[in-house]
Amino acid sequence: MPIYTLPDLPYDYSALEPYISGRTMQLHHDKHHQAYVTGANTALEQLQEARDKGDFANVNKLEKDLAFNLGGHINHSVFWKNMSPDGGGKPEGELAAAIDEYFGSFDKFTAHFTATALGVQGSGWAMLAWDQIAARPVVFQLFDQQGNVPAGVTPLLQLDVWEHAYYLDYQNVRADYVRAFWHVVNWQDVSDRFAKVTA
Ligand code: MN
DSSP, X not given: OOSOOOOOOSSOGGGGTTTSOHHHHHIIIIIIIHHHHHHHHHHHHXXXXXXXXXXXXTHHHHHHHHHHHHHHHHHHHHHHHTBOTTOOXXXXXXXXXXXXXXXXXXXXXXXXXXXXXXXXOSSEEEEEEEETTTTXXXXXXEETTTBSSOTTEEEEEEEEOSGGGTHHHHTTOHHHHHHHHTTTBOHHHHHHHHHHHHO
């Protein structure tokens, strides 16, 4: 029995058009996200085999495979819900207040997050996450699917800036993709995540 399974998209493939095409969403969800799910399950199975055999010769590879693929599964599971055909606009309530408090204003936050996304070298993500120790939101660049973000933070808003996320629609112009993203951000979902971590 596989441990991880591919979640359904919470909307149709083409629901985010014209900002993200149905073709991109279909490939991204059905092929890319599925590959991370499969890879995470395979890594767990192979670690089970290693324990059973008492042979940990490949443990470094398997742990890297697990982190990469489970990272991919988690990141995309958050990302799909972070978007909505009814998205865009601005956050409200306590999330809006926290963004004002910790980033100065909504505009300063979006400028920071946008620059973070545009600056990712190679494949990765921009992420707004909750730091449990300081009890505050922080913006990170996440490299590949698992690098450069400390353990112990909880994702609130993630933007995939791997080329597979935008190349069919925007080719090399990542800035246009990031600009489009703000039109589909599901602030209700981000607020729900914020409410859970601050409860
Ligand atoms: Mn992706």
